[in-house]
Amino acid sequence: MMHFSLSDWLTLEVYRTFLVFVRVGAAFLLLPGFGEPFLPTQMRILAAFAVAVCVAPVVAGMPAALPNNLQMLLGVVAEAVTGTLLGTVSRTVISGVMLAGQVISQNVGLSNVFTAGLAIDETTSLGAMLYAGIVAILFASHGHYLILRSLADSYNLIPPGHFPEVSASARAVIAAGLRCFRSGGQLALPFLLLGLIFNASLAAVNRAMPALPVFMIANPALVMLGLYLLAATVPGLLGHGLEGWSDLPSLLRAAGSVSGG
Template structure:
């Protein structure tokens, strides 16, 4: 085998590695966030693919059969997109919890004079997502993400795809994300029920009480206090769920 054939084979293998890793970086939490410019994500994917390629176990691929190579390339991109999108689905549990917190705490009141109907809930969800993204790097979870890139080649060998299993795991990811989001919101549901029952009883005993104007500040202040107390546990539990999925790629 000539040197040219060896180099071309290694180039084909590297292209396959970049196809999967680059597709993962499009949606992977932490690396695929919108504030990160697409150019930086591209360079990062190129560098990570080059560093991990020798450990992926990908055999040199000749480019003599372009149709077969394009088929392999499409499979690798599909697997990479599935991994990135599923991780994003898991991450969206925190965003869902943030919206629920905004609704319960009265931050998305349609009658608020200076904010839109959903602006307050969006701010809470965005703040939680920003904190979770920062914690991914502060807690070295990004190391686990990089290790998961190598683990993916053990779970999904090159050239093999299991559409039924991927679809089943996507449905499981949506269900798990919804469950985690609800679990993270439970303290705020309890707070909302207690406060609304108390305000209702106060209104019954004092019919002239302007409940709407009293309830708004009370709900917002209580929601912020509960969020301050519960946020560390919420973020820790959510990141543990993401880490557990990255280790096995299944629920």
């Protein structure tokens, strides 16, 4: 049985908590709601530290003794890589809503290539609005508990100080990307059909009356139709966008293979 002096125990406990803090802090840089650029850095650091203090005592597989300097450095880097992986998968899953907002804006005439984005991914105003709605519903429905629970459960998949297996991590990120593009395409489909039918009709009218400035007359109508369609479909857009969170644990489990050391 190993015995520690008080100073050794405190040093080991500090190192264990720091390992958890590195993983949680790296994830908080990218997690939806936690990793937004308008949040003060101090608040994110304090939130990550609070989560680390709560989670560290119950994490299994923590080092039983202080490693040497090289092993300590590798452990910290491994935790940073793991946290970044978890944040990337989570951010990619929810980015389908912003992708849909980008496509919708282009199809209803609300996009402007000269306008800077409003969200972390520099999306258009409409995409930022949908993303803000998703995040608000996520926190109002206590979905952030799923995020924190996934971070705590990640230690059952990737032990502290271990690098995630590269091929499994790549498959998880690719699966999240496919889910993002599929979700974005499904959410934007009604607006794609609206844009196709409307522009085909304008082409036919312009062919019949070449002297009529059809596009100048019809663009306000397209914006009005797009806004009415958006008002009718936005509850479904937000609800479908949140369904991706039900698949988040399975994607994280897919990334949960670890390397040999």
